[in-house]
Every structure is written in structure tokens, then in C-alpha cells.
Amino acid sequence: MAGTEPLWPLVEIRGLTKAYTRGKQSVEVLHNINLDIPTGDFVALMGPSGSGKTTLLNLIGGLDTPTSGEVTVGDDRIDKMSGGQLAKWRSRNVGFVFQFYNLMPVLTAEGNVELPLLLTKLTSAQRKKSVAVALQLVGLADRAKHKPRELSGGQEQRVAIARAIVSDPQLLVCDEPTGDLDRGTADEILKLLQALNRDYGKTIVMVTHDPLAASFAKRILHLDKGRLAEQA
Numbered sequence: 441m442a443g444t445e446p447l448w449p450l451v452e453i454r455g456l457t458k459a460y461t462r463g464k465q466s467v468e469v470l471h472n473i474n475l476d477i478p479t480g481d482f483v484a485l486m487g488p489s490g491s492g493k494t495t496l497l498n499l500i501g502g503l504d505t506p507t508s509g510e511v512t513v514g515d516d517r518i519d520k521m522s523g524g525q526l527a528k529w530r531s532r533n534v535g536f537v538f539q540f541y542n543l544m545p546v547l548t549a550e551g552n553v554e555l556p557l558l559l560t561k562l563t564s565a566q567r568k569k570s571v572a573v574a575l576q577l578v579g580l581a582d583r584a585k586h587k588p589r590e591l592s593g594g595q596e597q598r599v600a601i602a603r604a605i606v607s608d609p610q611l612l613v614c615d616e617p618t619g620d621l622d623r624g625t626a627d628e629i630l631k632l633l634q635a636l637n638r639d640y641g642k643t644i645v646m647v648t649h650d651p652l653a654a655s656f657a658k659r660i661l662h663l664d665k666g667r668l669a670e671q672a
Contacts, residue, residue, distance in 0.1 A: 450610060450643045451477035451500055456509035458495055469495045471666045473509070479610075482637040482644045484654035487663035493647045494615055496663065500645055501534050501613040502526045513611065531559050535604030535642075539616040541596045543588045543603075549575065550584040553602045560607065574602040577640075578632060594625035601632060605642070612636065614646040618653050630656040 456473040459466045470492045477483055477500075485493045498504040499511055502518050505526075511519045513533065521529060530536075543552045550571050557567040575581050578598040588596055597617065604612055614633065618626035634656055636642045646657060654660050662669045 448479050449476040450479040450481070450514060451475070451645070452510070452512040453500075454510040456496075456499065456511060457507050458492070458499065458504070459507045468507075469666050470499075470506075473666075473668055475661070475668060477643065477645065479643055480637070480641050482634070482656075482658040483646065484657035484660045485645065485647045485663060486649065486651075486654055486660055487669075489649075491663040492666040493663050497613050497615055497645060497647050501536060501611070502530045503536075531556060531607065533609050533611060535601075535607070535609040535612045537597070537601055537604050537612060537614040537617045539619040541588070541593075541600045543596055543599060545588050548585050548587055549580060549591070549599045549602075552588070552599055553606050556603060556607050570606050570608075571602075574606040575599075577605065577636075578602045592625070593621055594628060597621065597625075597629050598632065601629070601636075605636065605640075610643060612642050612644045614644060616647055616649070618648070618650065623652075626650075626653065 453473055453475040456470055457468065458470040459468040473496065485496060487493050495504065499506055500513070506519050509519065510517065516529060518526060518529060553571045553574050554567055557570060562570070572581065575584055578601050580595060580598050580602065583591060583595060591599065617633070618629050621629065630653055633644055633646070637644050648654050
């Protein structure tokens with residue numbers, strides 16, 4: 441993306457508050473968050489345990505709904521959607537990458553990557569082509585027929601990333617994507633995320649506790665006690 445192009449906000453958050461009820465007590469996890477994430481951004485969310493990082497990530501990705509406030513992604517006010525509407529919206533617009541891969545052990549790499557496409561109207565041939573492209577992008581075309589137990593941790597995470605991008609979503613949300621990997625493998629995964637952001641225009645929001653991982657992002661946001669404390 442050229443530096444002269446306008447960066448339209450992909451994610452717009454206004455007055456976002458999230459509270460959970462524990463017994464008779466209401467615990468407010470996020471307090472009046474206002475945030476814009478431009479299209480093509482790569483944001484790292486950092487903060488101590490319990491600061492609300494994963495809660496904010498889940499709200500951006502439509503895995504949770506706010507107690508109050510607005511969450512707009514693209515042209516969609518996802519805070520107003522029902523559970524069923526959110527499920528359909530996520531399948532079209534968001535790719536998820538988690539710390540522990542969440543792969544199906546009985547499926548091959550290509551079978552795992554194909555899973556999100558089974559919810560679409562694509563033909564078998566179209567799905568196969570999309571899966572091949574995604575595995576090629578993450579450097580695992582030669583491991584398509586391998587099951588998770590036959591792959592290293594880094595390869596498993598690459599399969600998970602291929603699954604996240606196979607439907608060509610505009611937004612990737614990543615929750616500690618390198619938390620279970622050694623340093624060298626973690627850096628390879630982070631460079632892959634950088635390439636997806638730089639070369640394919642994917643907007644990425646990543647939760648991490650690791651300053652080295654955060655340094656791969658374009659921007660670092662710090663959460664402290666449910667509030668945005670600092671931008672870098």
C-alpha cells in the first residue's frame with residue numbers, strides 16, 4: 441500500500457464498555473474504549489494479565505458483544521448483530537489465529553484449511569483451489585497431506601494461519617499466536633504475519649505479552665486496567 445493512499449478506518453470503536461457478572465457482582469473489564477484501526481494496519485495489543493487484551497480482541501472479531509458502545513468493522517455495526525448474524529459475519533470477514541492452533545487431529549493440513557469453506561457455497565473444486573493457494577502462501581504446499589501429529593509446532597501454526605486466510609478475510613485477529621513456540625519459530629510466524637500485512641493488505645490485530653513479538657507490528661497499543669493507556 442503506497443504511503444500516499446488514504447488509510448480508511450476498518451475498525452471503529454466508540455465508548456466501548458464490557459462487564460461480566462460474577463455472582464451478584466458486575467466486573468467491568470473494559471472502560472469507555474475509543475479506537476480506530478486503519479485498513480492495512482498491524483496492531484499489537486499489550487498489557488498485564490487481566491488488562492482486557494483478549495476481551496477487546498474478541499469484541500473486534502465478533503466473538504463477544506459489548507455491554508455498551510459501538511463496534512464497526514467495515515460497513516457493519518457488529519455490536520447490533522444477533523449471535524447468528526455474527527457467526528455469518530465472522531465466516532466472511534475475520535480470520536482467527538490462536539495460541540494452540542485448534543487443528544482437527546484426524547484431518548490433513550488441507551482438510552483443516554478447508555473447514556471454513558464448508559460453510560460457503562463454493563464447489564469442491566473451488567475449495568480445493570483456495571486451500572492450495574493458502575497453503576502455498578504459508579509455505580506448506582508440500583505438507584498438504586500431513587496430519588497435525590506429523591507436523592512441527594511452527595508448521596501447525598502455519599496451517600492455522602492458512603485456515604484463517606483461506607476465505608480471504610479483510611481482518612486477522614491473533615491471540616498470542618507465538619506463545620507456544622520457541623524464539624526462532626516464533627520469529628518465522630511473525631515474519632509471515634508481516635508479509636500477509638505488507639504484501640496482501642491484511643489488517644491484523646494481535647494480542648501478545650512478548651515485546652519482541654510486538655515489535656513486528658506497525659503500532660503497539662497498551663491496555664491497563666481496561667483502559668487504553670498509551671500508543672506507540
